[in-house]
Amino acid sequence: MALLELKGVSRHFGGVRAVDGLDLAVEPGQVFGLIGPNGSGKSTTVNLVAGLFPLTAGAIAFEGRSLEALPTHLRLQAGIARTFQNIRLFGQLSVWQNLWVAQNSPEDRARHGFLARWLGGQSGARDEILPLLEFSGLAHKRDELASNLSFGEQRRLELARAMATRPKLLLLDEPAAGMNSEEVGQLRERILSLRGRGVTILLVEHVMELVMGVTDRIAVLNFGQKIAEGTPAEIQADPAVRKAYLGGEAA
């Protein structure tokens, strides 16, 4: 059974068919790439899976169950985490605090008394946050405010924050945007490391070097519709993809 399955999914904004009759199946353990030109519906697809707004038509299932009735925070609890195309961190909280807040769901905070735990030294989460800090190369910045981090560090913190919720499915929306090639190389290692731990990943990305290097399978969108799907090698060789996505030129 697919971990994530989209069937005939559409989302229209007024007259714009941002996503139009999309079928997708992401198998457990896969890194699944979603690519396509600007405005082809990639972020909208991520937003629909995360539950930011309702579908116009179709259905999305996670672990075989419909997500329709689940608001965003319950999808997060069910194991779906995401990063944003434009970074959204708590700028006035430290690196460590950003991870702590992510790790402790609203329900947990209510149960244990958010302020009491917060003021009481935040001890419970310590063991799980340290490895995440190390994974992200942010251990030495743990007490720095998120707003003081460099762009690359903020991107790393965003990924760590999504991981702090212990997701089964990670939705990454252009995680390599604005990175230099060294940072893209490090991101590639982190994605492969997560894959090695069994995290399933839906990767929206423009940086082809990354997409082709980490994905098991790729779907290509154009005007909200899937125009191709296959292995990275199949996608690179597909004439329709080259025409739509690469402007008719070789990669």
Ligand SMILES: Nc1ncnc2c1ncn2[C@@H]1O[C@H](COP(=O)(O)OP(=O)(O)O)[C@@H](O)[C@H]1O
């Ligand atoms: N919240 C929104 N309101 C109106 N139009 C939107 C909204 N989100 C996306 N769109 C439109 O839907 C289309 C697909 O956008 P998007 O999913 O962001 O594309 P991509 O991520 O592939 O660049 C675009 O034409 C965009 O302008």
Ligand SMILES: [Mg+2]
């Ligand atoms: Mg986008």
